[in-house]
Amino acid sequence: MAVERKKTLTKDILNQAIIDSFKKLNPWVMIKNPVMFVVEVGTVITFLLSFVPDLFGATEVGRSYNIAVFLILLFTLLFANFAEALAEGRGKAQADSLRKTKSDTMARVVQKDGSYKEVSSTTLRKGDIVRIEIGEIIPSDGEIIEGLASIDESAITGESAPVIKEAGGDFSSVTGGTRVASDYIVVKVTTDPGESFLDRMIALVEGAKRQKTPNEIALTTLLAVLTLIFLIVIMTMVPMAQYLNVKLEISTLIALLVCLIPTTIGGLLSAIGIAGMDRVTQFNVLAMSGKAVEAAGDIDTMILDKTGTITFGNRMASEFVPVNGVPARDITFAALQASVKDETPEGRSIVELANKLGESWPAGAYEGAEVVEFSAETRMSGLNLTTGLQIRKGAVDAIKKYAAALGGKIPADLETITNRIAKAGGTPLAVAVNERIYGVIYLKDTVKPGLKERFAELRAMGIKTVMCTGDNPLTAATIALEAGVDEFIAEAKPEDKIAAIKKEQQEGKLVAMTGDGTNDAPALAQADVGLAMNSGTMAAKEAANMIDLDSDPTKLLSVISIGKQLLITRGALTTFSIANDIAKYFAIIPAMFILAMPQLQSLNIMNLASPESAILSALIFNAIIIPLLIPIAMKGVKYRAMSANRLLSRNVLLYGIGGVVVPFIGIKIIDMVLHGLNIV
Ligand SMILES: Nc1ncnc2c1ncn2[C@@H]1O[C@H](COP(=O)(O)OP(=O)(O)OP(=O)(O)O)[C@@H](O)[C@H]1O
Numbered sequence: 277m278a279v280e281r282k283k284t285l286t287k288d289i290l291n292q293a294i295i296d297s298f299k300k301l302n303p304w305v306m307i308k309n310p311v312m313f314v315v316e317v318g319t320v321i322t323f324l325l326s327f328v329p330d331l332f333g334a335t336e337v338g339r340s341y342n343i344a345v346f347l348i349l350l351f352t353l354l355f356a357n358f359a360e361a362l363a364e365g366r367g368k369a370q371a372d373s374l375r376k377t378k379s380d381t382m383a384r385v386v387q388k389d390g391s392y393k394e395v396s397s398t399t400l401r402k403g404d405i406v407r408i409e410i411g412e413i414i415p416s417d418g419e420i421i422e423g424l425a426s427i428d429e430s431a432i433t434g435e436s437a438p439v440i441k442e443a444g445g446d447f448s449s450v451t452g453g454t455r456v457a458s459d460y461i462v463v464k465v466t467t468d469p470g471e472s473f474l475d476r477m478i479a480l481v482e483g484a485k486r487q488k489t490p491n492e493i494a495l496t497t498l499l500a501v502l503t504l505i506f507l508i509v510i511m512t513m514v515p516m517a518q519y520l521n522v523k524l525e526i527s528t529l530i531a532l533l534v535c536l537i538p539t540t541i542g543g544l545l546s547a548i549g550i551a552g553m554d555r556v557t558q559f560n561v562l563a564m565s566g567k568a569v570e571a572a573g574d575i576d577t578m579i580l581d582k583t584g585t586i587t588f589g590n591r592m593a594s595e596f597v598p599v600n601g602v603p604a605r606d607i608t609f610a611a612l613q614a615s616v617k618d619e620t621p622e623g624r625s626i627v628e629l630a631n632k633l634g635e636s637w638p639a640g641a642y643e644g645a646e647v648v649e650f651s652a653e654t655r656m657s658g659l660n661l662t663t664g665l666q667i668r669k670g671a672v673d674a675i676k677k678y679a680a681a682l683g684g685k686i687p688a689d690l691e692t693i694t695n696r697i698a699k700a701g702g703t704p705l706a707v708a709v710n711e712r713i714y715g716v717i718y719l720k721d722t723v724k725p726g727l728k729e730r731f732a733e734l735r736a737m738g739i740k741t742v743m744c745t746g747d748n749p750l751t752a753a754t755i756a757l758e759a760g761v762d763e764f765i766a767e768a769k770p771e772d773k774i775a776a777i778k779k780e781q782q783e784g785k786l787v788a789m790t791g792d793g794t795n796d797a798p799a800l801a802q803a804d805v806g807l808a809m810n811s812g813t814m815a816a817k818e819a820a821n822m823i824d825l826d827s828d829p830t831k832l833l834s835v836i837s838i839g840k841q842l843l844i845t846r847g848a849l850t851t852f853s854i855a856n857d858i859a860k861y862f863a864i865i866p867a868m869f870i871l872a873m874p875q876l877q878s879l880n881i882m883n884l885a886s887p888e889s890a891i892l893s894a895l896i897f898n899a900i901i902i903p904l905l906i907p908i909a910m911k912g913v914k915y916r917a918m919s920a921n922r923l924l925s926r927n928v929l930l931y932g933i934g935g936v937v938v939p940f941i942g943i944k945i946i947d948m949v950l951h952g953l954n955i956v
């Protein structure tokens with residue numbers, strides 16, 4: 277997070293993780309992880325045996341052996357807890373610094389009679405109206421209803437350059453905890469106490485609401501079943517050993533069980549998930565769930581809104597172009613008339629340009645007029661004057677239909693003008709007074725830089741990009757080409773965006789949607805991964821399951837890599853963990869039976885110093901492999917853009933064969949050290 281974004285692990289985080297490793301020994305916490313819970317039960321039993329060696333009947337092993345097994349088991353638990361605590365550490369530290377941002381501020385509530393009342397920001401509720409002056413902290417999330425100001429959002433985004441926010445349109449939402457850097461704004465509060473963006477962000481980075489993903493649940497179940505199978509296998513060894521007249525010590529059975537059950541992956545599983553989410557946050561993306569991040573790893577199609585997502589979204593009027601026969605003053609004036617009550621940034625930029633060209637319209641002239649507000653559905657806005665004049669501006673096809681319905685003729689040169697603007701990537705808005713079309717407003721916007729290269733990367737990963745815009749086909753084609761998306765859908769209404777997503781989903785594809793507007797909200801909710809731009813509306817941010825604080829649509833690329841990495845890391849460490857069993861099996865089984873059954877000598881391929889040394893060496897290896905693998909669990913297995921099949925076979929080879937070979941060497945070395953030091 278922006279606030280003291282911690283790239284490295286500090287001493288504080290490490291110390292806290294050590295303390296938490298002990299706290300997490302609490303059996304109520306531990307039981308959520310069945311594999312490690314079994315280890316904990318074994319730890320308790322060997323602890324008792326350390327004091328009363330013959331607790332379960334006569335024994336041939338000494339107290340020190342039991343104490344050794346107990347201590348190694350205790351460290352196994354602590355190492356696993358440490359991995360999880362370490363993964364949680366950075367998020368907790370970030371949450372602490374965010375909490376400081378959330379300090380109680382003063383809020384100036386606008387009363388019904390227009391007077392102000394000062395209250396504590398913590399008492400603000402949905403619907404309250406507050407006025408914030410230059411230099412003040414915005415007390416709660418809300419929508420600007422009056423004013424235009426530059427806002428310093430660095431407390432949340434880390435970006436020091438202030439952003440312009442204004443009433444109406446897609447840039448009207450403000451976040452509690454950010455600061456007004458110029459002018460003043462009047463804001464309608466949109467959240468109740470405790471539910472603000474900052475509250476949600478704190479809960480997220482802290483992992484407070486972390487839920488296991490379906491993939492994690494499936495793996496946890498599999499590991500629990502494996503543990504149960506090994507438990508049964510080892511219990512049935514007892515009567516068989518009795519029949520063979522072999523004395524099996526309880527502590528040895530526990531050691532064998534712990535070595536065979538998948539403690540490596542069991543101990544690292546939650547750290548892998550938490551660290552993955554943490555990596556997403558380091559990219560300044562807030563992911564509401566791990567499920568969304570994992571889904572991102574499998575995305576096939578990405579749908580993007582144009583204005584505000586692919587472009588900066590500051591569509592500004594730059595020219596009024598009359599159709600043949602209409603005086604320039606008339607189109608300017610009609611555009612002004614259509615926009616005086618339009619509170620969107622587009623509307624205001626039109627009024628400004630008309631004023632600059634010397635046109636003005638006194639407020640008294642349109643008193644009592646009916647305001648037709650812009651909607652993504654009609655793609656028009658305007659005024660119905662009391663004189664009976666109906667003034668409209670909007671998407672050219674919408675205005676054409678509107679004029680035609682009133683019996684108007686479509687001017688011959690309208691298409692040429694529209695095409696010129698659209699081909700330049702601009703948005704043409706036609707202006708009509710009743711049935712007569714006067715001309716076109718040229719709205720200019722800028723494509724965000726660097727998109728082409730990143731969309732090319734997505735293409736290389738096999739992901740299709742589709743731009744979905746309410747704009748006309750020609751403008752869409754120009755912007756699509758400039759941004760480098762694969763396909764585009766033009767003249768799309770909000771329901772068309774949902775339909776586009778559903779169509780892909782019905783073909784069995786996982787779809788990501790990025791958008792910023794209120795009209796994008798339903799589509800953001802429908803998509804498997806909905807990434808909202810932080811610059812966008814509250815509605816978009818609430819519907820999405822991810823928010824990019826830098827408002828960069830290609831940030832999804834990083835999230836996709838992290839999602840893939842998360843799945844690969846889990847798979848690789850599971851393979852490694854299970855492959856480990858082979859070496860441990862060959863270390864322990866001969867050690868247990870060799871005295872009674874010399875025939876087992878053929879299994880004693882590791883040739884370890886003594887039965888006790890063999891068992892303790894395997895158990896020590898089993899414990900220390902957990903902290904040794906923490907770096908891989910935290911950083912993730914390196915993801916390379918290659919086909920899923922090649923990646924899978926590469927990892928099975930590396931982590932499967934590695935998982936067999938490494939413990940043979942490791943256990944042998946530990947055995948030699950133990951023996952060399954005369955410990956066993
Ligand atoms: N204030 C306005 N008044 C009239 N018409 C407008 C106004 N703003 C936009 N339009 C027209 O309505 C169309 C749809 O606008 P909107 O911003 O809702 O599109 P969208 O679906 O979000 O697509 P995108 O954001 O990708 O351009 C625009 O392309 C434009 O032609």
Ligand SMILES: [K+]
Nearest residue numbers: 534535537539
């Ligand atoms: K194990």
Ligand SMILES: [Mg+2]
Nearest residue numbers: 581583584793
């Ligand atoms: Mg939009």
